[in-house]
Amino acid sequence: MPRPRLRRALRRTLAVLAPVALLGALTGPAQADQAAWPEPVPVVNHVETTDPVVFLTIDDGWYHDPAAAKLLLDRRVPASLFLLPGAYAYDSGYFHTLLDQGPSRVENHTVDHPDLTALDAAGQKAQVCGAREAQLAEFGDGARLLRPPYGTYDATTLTTARVCGAKAVVTWTYDMTTWGQWTPPTPELKAGDIVLLHFNETIEQDLKRALAAADAAGLRPAPLRDYVPES
Numbered sequence: 001m002p003r004p005r006l007r008r009a010l011r012r013t014l015a016v017l018a019p020v021a022l023l024g025a026l027t028g029p030a031q032a033d034q035a036a037w038p039e040p041v042p043v044v045n046h047v048e049t050t051d052p053v054v055f056l057t058i059d060d061g062w063y064h065d066p067a068a069a070k071l072l073l074d075r076r077v078p079a080s081l082f083l084l085p086g087a088y089a090y091d092s093g094y095f096h097t098l099l100d101q102g103p104s105r106v107e108n109h110t111v112d113h114p115d116l117t118a119l120d121a122a123g124q125k126a127q128v129c130g131a132r133e134a135q136l137a138e139f140g141d142g143a144r145l146l147r148p149p150y151g152t153y154d155a156t157t158l159t160t161a162r163v164c165g166a167k168a169v170v171t172w173t174y175d176m177t178t179w180g181q182w183t184p185p186t187p188e189l190k191a192g193d194i195v196l197l198h199f200n201e202t203i204e205q206d207l208k209r210a211l212a213a214a215d216a217a218g219l220r221p222a223p224l225r226d227y228v229p230e231s
Contacts, residue, residue, distance in 0.1 A: 040158030061087030108143035
């Protein structure tokens with residue numbers, strides 16, 4: 001091949017190979033980093049199901065009402081208990097009874113109840129993983145669901161939840177908690193709804209109201225953990 005034609009052929013070859021090499025340099029490490037980065041968990045505020053079920057969730061754990069515990073045990077309610085370590089540490093026997101003698105399960109609500117969106121990745125991991133480790137040590141059962149305090153979360157929360165053993169971030173369909181003199185209206189529950197309650201001074205009456213609403217709708221309480229698929 002004459003020299004001018006050889007130079008043109010080399011230039012064409014380089015024109016093809018250079019972008020390929022550049023693309024490899026840009027995407028190779030990024031793809032590796034992306035593969036190492038955990039997939040975010042889904043956010044669940046309602047479960048799509050045709051089963052006649054509703055999900056009762058109770059947060060925090062500061063107020064240990066024996067009447068509420070008796071109601072949960074007598075009705076065999078599989079409540080999801082999103083507990084704070086400090087709230088069960090001073091009287092863990094209350095929750096051991098609920099977990100050992102009934103179908104309730106303990107889930108994750110962080111260590112100190114912060115707004116997770118105000119924390120960086122390390123701070124969120126300390127809150128979420130720290131709470132799960134405390135639950136494992138106390139109850140021998142690790143949380144599989146995470147409820148972020150105040151229902152606030154960001155993209156970091158969704159990946160942190162995965163790192164700390166959760167399969168979903170759970171919010172709620174209806175908050176039926178009584179605060180002070182204000183009691184929210186009782187909703188007409190539908191299959192798959194998630195009800196939020198709190199272990200406060202009105203937990204027994206709020207729980208009775210939620211169970212009555214479920215009965216009126218022909219729904220039975222079911223374990224939320226079992227209805228959230230692995231992802």
